[in-house]
Amino acid sequence: MKIVVIGTGYVGLVVGTGLTESGHFVTCVDRDAEKIRLLSEGKLTIYEPGLEELVVRNLEEERLRFTTDIESAIDDNLLVFICVGTPSLPNGAADVSEVLACAEQVARAMKGYHIVVIKSTCPVGTADKIREVMAGITTQPFDVVVNPEFMKEGAAVDDFMRPDRILIGCDDVRVLEIMKELYSPFLRTGKPLLTMSVRSAEMTKYAVNAMLGARISLMNELANICEACGADISEVREGLMADQRFGATYLFPGLGFGGSCLPKDMVACTQFAEEKNVVCDMLKAVAAVNDRQIDQFARRIIDYYGDAIGKKRIAMWGASFKPRTDDIRCSPALRVVDALLAKGATVAVYDPVSGPRVREQYGSRVEVAAKSYAVLENADGLVISTEWREFHHPDFERMASLMRERVIFDGRNLYTPRIMAGHGFKYFSIGRASV
Ligand SMILES: NC(=O)c1ccc[n+]([C@@H]2O[C@H](COP(=O)([O-])OP(=O)(O)OC[C@H]3O[C@@H](n4cnc5c(N)ncnc54)[C@H](O)[C@@H]3O)[C@@H](O)[C@H]2O)c1
Secondary structure: OEEEEEOOOHHHHHHHHHHHOOOOEEEEEOOOHHHHHHHHOOOOOOOOOOHHHHHHHHHHOOOEEEEOOHHHHHOOOOEEEEOOOOOEOOOOOEOOHHHHHHHHHHHHHOOOOEEEEEOOOOOOOHHHHHHHHHHOOOOOOEEEEEOOOOOOOOOHHHHHHOOOOEEEEOOOHHHHHHHHHHHHHHOOOOOOEEEEOHHHHHHHHHHHHHHHHHHHHHHHHHHHHHHHHOOOHHHHHHHHHOOOOOOOOOOOOOOOOOOOOHHHHHHHHHHHHHHOOOOOHHHHHHHHHHHHHHHHHHHHHHHHHHHHHHHOEEEEEOOOOOOOOOOOOOOHHHHHHHHHHHOOOEEEEEOOOOHHHHHHHHHHHOEEOOOOOHHHOOOOEEEEOOOOHHHOOOOHHHHHHHOOOOEEEEOOOOOOHHHHHHOOOEEEOOOOOOO
């Protein structure tokens, strides 16, 4: 099949490249000319494990190409995926203007039948709006399908190749057959392709993120209770994990969730629900608990140093919102950086891949180290913000010898308090006794 994918960000690039892996010819379009130039040379502008190798191979096989020109790309491609961003408007609602702009461009370029597949996360009703906008521009036949994406950055290639499920919101049985055929190579292990109405598919994406956010916020609230009453959230988590009704994922307490999806989608869902006069106490509470968790973590660090914070040098391990990605959008780590900078502290960050992005965002206001131990030199404390694997078993004696003061604020509960006490560290974590 010949396919167009519009938007070559974290989602679009994985989708486009992933589809070439099953033999399709994919043209990836982006308005960012520099990104397209680099991608055409097989150079990625994002870090996603395993992706570069696939991009290079499929470029060489001439199954993948990159362009800035939507019009010429549309041509005789049957499927057109829209994967552009849907960021937050100032009131928190999702800004779908780029999605609509792409649909308009597609409608203008069409010279025959196309299926427009919406991968961007959009409020319920957007697909209908897209249909309306396109019908106002073109007399060519088309269908609009909603196919939300559930990939996790850091594991996106694997998630795309081996999804838990494929979800298709679609009203037409013939279109559904085409979508089933498209995804069949990725569902050979028996994972389901779920079909539903377009609006239910749009809502399911928000429901999934609401559920994930709720689990994390609830765990964080439980962790705070544990800390206040002498229980240990790690032990409590084991008790929860063993219960088949809950499962083991998304039960890790921490300094709060971030990233470009969960926080924005939670607020966007609240927005479109309230427009329909639906009360969203739970969704609001999930977001509020998360905000408080990040602020509370930053405050703990600031309170520890008191008035001396302005003279302190704080090292940070991890800047991305989760491990195995360079994405720092809405990263809780950066909220902590901002809070420390506001108090006059010197902040030095090490992250295995997102250092250049931190440098781009903060310039000289934050030191960015190239190595994990180098950032600890003369540090008055270490903040752990992201659970990269390399932070799990560090050389504590080497850390202690480099740091001016042996203090760790662990936002990811990577270490055992008793062991940290043995190494002479003051150790603060989440939902466990400090030592
Ligand atoms: N990042 C994730 O893990 C993830 C997961 C599931 C769903 N989503 C959703 O998928 C969508 C895309 O997310 P992302 O993280 O890939 O975004 P992104 O910001 O990384 O990428 C968006 C890309 O679209 C391009 N673009 C924007 N407007 C364009 C236009 N009019 N024409 C051509 N190109 C255009 C941008 O230049 C950019 O390269 C969002 O709606 C997001 O909520 C993201």
